[in-house]
Amino acid sequence: MGDTVLKPGVVTGADYDKLVQACKSGGYALPAVNVTGTNTVNAVLEAAAKNKSDIIIQLSNGGAQFFAGQGFPDGGLAKVLGAVSAARHVHLLAEHYGVCVVLHTDHANKKLIPWVEGMLDHGEAFFKETGKPLFSSHMLDLSEEDLDWNIEECARVLTRMAKIGMSLEIELGVTGGEEDGIGGEFEESADNSKLYTQPADVLKAYDRLSPIGSFSVAASFGNVHGVYKPGNVKLRPEILKNSQDLVTSTHKTGANPLNLVFHGGSGSDKGQIKEAVSYGVFKMNIDTDTQFAFSAPVGAFVEENDRAFKYQIDPDSGTPYKKFYDPRKWLRAAEVGMAARLDEACADLGSAGKTVAG
Numbered sequence: 001m002g003d004t005v006l007k008p009g010v011v012t013g014a015d016y017d018k019l020v021q022a023c024k025s026g027g028y029a030l031p032a033v034n035v036t037g038t039n040t041v042n043a044v045l046e047a048a049a050k051n052k053s054d055i056i057i058q059l060s061n062g063g064a065q066f067f068a069g070q071g072f073p074d075g076g077l078a079k080v081l082g083a084v085s086a087a088r089h090v091h092l093l094a095e096h097y098g099v100c101v102v103l104h105t106d107h108a109n110k111k112l113i114p115w116v117e118g119m120l121d122h123g124e125a126f127f128k129e130t131g132k133p134l135f136s137s138h139m140l141d142l143s144e145e146d147l148d149w150n151i152e153e154c155a156r157v158l159t160r161m162a163k164i165g166m167s168l169e170i171e172l173g174v175t176g177g178e179e180d181g182i183g184g185e186f187e188e189s190a191d192n193s194k195l196y197t198q199p200a201d202v203l204k205a206y207d208r209l210s211p212i213g214s215f216s217v218a219a220s221f222g223n224v225h226g227v228y229k230p231g232n233v234k235l236r237p238e239i240l241k242n243s244q245d246l247v248t249s250t251h252k253t254g255a256n257p258l259n260l261v262f263h264g265g266s267g268s269d270k271g272q273i274k275e276a277v278s279y280g281v282f283k284m285n286i287d288t289d290t291q292f293a294f295s296a297p298v299g300a301f302v303e304e305n306d307r308a309f310k311y312q313i314d315p316d317s318g319t320p321y322k323k324f325y326d327p328r329k330w331l332r333a334a335e336v337g338m339a340a341r342l343d344e345a346c347a348d349l350g351s352a353g354k355t356v357a358g
């Protein structure tokens with residue numbers, strides 16, 4: 001504990017595993033922030049550097065498509081090339097921010113397996129060129145499928161990924177809410193017992209996947225994507241402990257053998273975040289809250305300078321408004337807002353000041 005030192009920049013393979021281990025033994029987790037373009041990527045890097053926190057930069061399939069451009073003629077190809085473009089941007093810049101950066105992708109259901117395989121084609125080519133994969137880890141969310149099929153398909157894809165030093169995040173149990181149209185049904189008033197992962201399922205996945213390579217598990221403990229009215233989401237972090245305990249007692253491992261991921265971190269109670277981290281959560285996804293933090297300052301900026309968004313030169317006073325409508329002004333306000341929300345995430349997760357980059 002505390003001995004891990006890695007080179008700053010994108011971490012993959014054995015270094016990724018060391019970073020995850022440093023988080024778990026140090027009792028902290030990393031924010032995994034969804035990005036959609038260079039403004040959000042740079043805001044995340046800026047916040048990570050300022051907080052001396054290692055960080056996870058993540059793209060959903062929709063975020064990757066947006067990165068390539070909404071006008072890109074082929075949506076399927078845009079999801080692949082947008083992800084590749086984002087990853088190359090981060091590989092080029094990350095080391096200069098002086099922290100370790102994990103590159104990840106978010107939910108891919110059965111229909112999106114070709115997206116993951118398309119990114120792996122590029123990842124393998126990049127590996128040949130540089131000795132590193134493009135991404136540290138992808139995610140396959142086959143939690144809506146039959147459990148055995150979910151695990152076998154994850155085993156097949158992980159076998160390919162392990163060859164180039166990549167990790168795989170899987171999902172067992174259903175995270176409520178929707179993200180890019182993916183995710184389980186969630187009704188705020190309904191009985192949401194489906195939202196809790198069974199420890200026996202986690203053990204089954206561990207038995208099948210751990211001989212193949214590095215993997216992490218998004219386990220459901222009542223978490224939902226998005227932000228809902230207080231009281232409607234009942235988090236039960238002890239579900240995570242039950243899974244860890246079952247694997248520990250079955251395989252006589254040390255404490256917290258599983259690398260766990262907390263989806264739907266936006267809007268969560270800080271005490272329960274701490275409890276989840278104590279049970280081996282090393283990654284907490286955050287999207288909804290950082291989206292709001294990016295957009296709210298733009299709203300305020302436009303409100304304060306409303307005439308600058310109607311006229312290039314004020315028709316009454318003759319004032320030129322270039323320095324207000326220049327996109328760098330209001331986009332910078334957005335970046336600053338997003339980075340400030342990440343100060344809070346790094347504090348909540350205990351990652352501030354803990355970078356292993358040296």
Ligand SMILES: [Zn+2]
Nearest residue numbers: 175179263264
């Ligand atoms: Zn999720």
